[in-house]
Amino acid sequence: MATSEILYLGELRTQSKHLQSGEIIVTDAPTDNNGKGEAFSPTDLVATALGNCMLTLMAMVAERDQINLSGTKASVTKIMASDPRRIAEIHIRFDFGSISISDKHKKILEHTAHHCPVAKSIHPDIKQVIEFNW
Secondary structure, three states, X not given: OOOEEEEEEEOXXXXXXXXXXXXXXXXXXXXXXXXXXXXXXXXXXXXXXHHHXXXXXXXXXXXXXXXXXXXXXXXXXXEEEOOOOEEEEEEEEEEOOOOOOOHHHHHHHHHHHHOOHHHHHOOOOOEEEEEEEO
């Protein structure tokens, strides 16, 4: 079964439907590439998916170990390169707020983040700069 369906809406905009849930994501080409920049660009989604994947995997491990990561935030910065146009770097900063956990658990969660499926699926030429702000 397919995962999603994509419809081109015109003006460099697409609509993607997640078939299992029915959720919709709209993308626009970025303003630096002839688009309106009114929604995530496809490359924004790649960078954001990395942060989502890392945080989700860390939350799975944290729940197993009875650690509450609720309220944890991630800030994602995507850096583009040209010739050819591509993602050159993805910077993610995790802010864990006021949670208090052991250094051992911090290392486990950081290791988990670096080994999430998206991190392992992104081309090795894309630099992943990950910061954990405990």
